[in-house]
Amino acid sequence: xxxxxxxxxxxxxxxxxxxxxxxxxxxxxxxxxxxxxxxxxxxxxxxxxxxxxxxxxxxxxxxxxxxxxxxxxxxxxxxxxxxxxxxxxxxxxxxxxxxxxxxxxxxxxxxxxxxxxxxxxxxxxxxxxxxxxxxxxxxxxxxxxxxxxxxxxxxxxxxxxxxxxxxxxxxxxxxxxxxx
Ligand code: GRF
Numbered sequence: 001x002x003x004x005x006x007x008x009x010x011x012x013x014x015x016x017x018x019x020x021x022x023x024x025x026x027x028x029x030x031x032x033x034x035x036x037x038x039x040x041x042x043x044x045x046x047x048x049x050x051x052x053x054x055x056x057x058x059x060x061x062x063x064x065x066x067x068x069x070x071x072x073x074x075x076x077x078x079x080x081x082x083x084x085x086x087x088x089x090x091x092x093x094x095x096x097x098x099x100x101x102x103x104x105x106x107x108x109x110x111x112x113x114x115x116x117x118x119x120x121x122x123x124x125x126x127x128x129x130x131x132x133x134x135x136x137x138x139x140x141x142x143x144x145x146x147x148x149x150x151x152x153x154x155x156x157x158x159x160x161x162x163x164x165x166x167x168x169x170x171x172x173x174x175x176x177x178x179x180x
Contacts, residue, residue, distance in 0.1 A: 003072035003177045006030065006065065008079040013038020015077035015099060018166035020045050024173055027069040030062050032081055059087040066091070072180060073097065075173060076131060085133040096131035096138075097176070099169045101161045103127060103143055108136040113154050113161065123147055124157070126164045128172045142172045 004027040007016050013029075016038050020026060029042035034051040042049035050065070052058035066074065074091065076098040088096065102112040104127040107119075116124040125145035130138040144164050148157060 003180060004069055005073045005075050005173065005177070006062070006069065006071045007038075007042075007075045007077050008062070009036055009038040009077045010080040011036055011038060011078045013041040013077065014162060015165055015169050017041050019075065019077070019170045019173060020047075022170035022174060024170065024177070027071060028065055030058060030065070032058055032079075038078070055081045056084065059084055063087065063090055073173065073176060075169075077169070082135060083131065083133070088131065088133045094130050097141065097173065098129055098131050098136070098138070099165050100127045100129065100136050101158070101165070103145055104129060104136055104140060113157050116148060117152065117154060117157065121148055124161070126161055126168055128169055141176075142168055144168050 004025060006027055007029045009016060009029065009031050010033045013036065016029065026047050029039065029047055029049040031039055031051045032053060032055050039049045039051060050061065052061060074096045076096065100112060102116060103125040107115040123145045125143055127140055128142040129140045132138040146160055146164065
């Protein structure tokens with residue numbers, strides 16, 4: 001793949017792994033959590049990785065790394081902090097993408113899976129969207145939906161949604177990179 005991408009994450013990094021397994025070149029991974037399992041995935045794949053606890057420090061350093069590595073797309077994969085307006089506005093539009101476990105604009109923010117169950121929704125799904133300064137409010141690129149079963153728990157639904165995420169996110173990233 002011609003273009004370089006960077007990944008920001010805070011946790012397990014299963015989406016990072018799916019992206020790597022798809023053959024997409026990840027130039028670096030950064031996290032606000034030095035203990036994030038996703039950083040181990042980066043390490044095992046020989047991808048440079050960085051962490052800063054303070055999110056403003058992280059944003060400042062990531063902006064420098066984006067230039068240094070000539071990054072074309074910044075991928076949020078379980079990055080659990082809202083990006084500052086200054087950070088988002090420092091980058092071109094349609095430069096940052098995110099994956100969210102609901103059919104946006106429904107169930108924004110934290111606990112999206114629980115929100116859908118508590119709401120007795122018939123369906124939920126996965127949304128891939130561009131990131132703006134708002135919370136899960138950027139324009140939608142792709143969505144895929146599934147039925148919520150009567151006996152679904154947050155855990156069972158999360159498992160099914162993550163299976164979709166791993167395919168949909170890496171495919172969408174690939175097609176954005178091919179178009180650019
Ligand atoms: C995903 O479920 C995604 O929808 C949400 O954060 C989770 C990250 O999972 N934004 P992982 O760290 O990629 O396993």
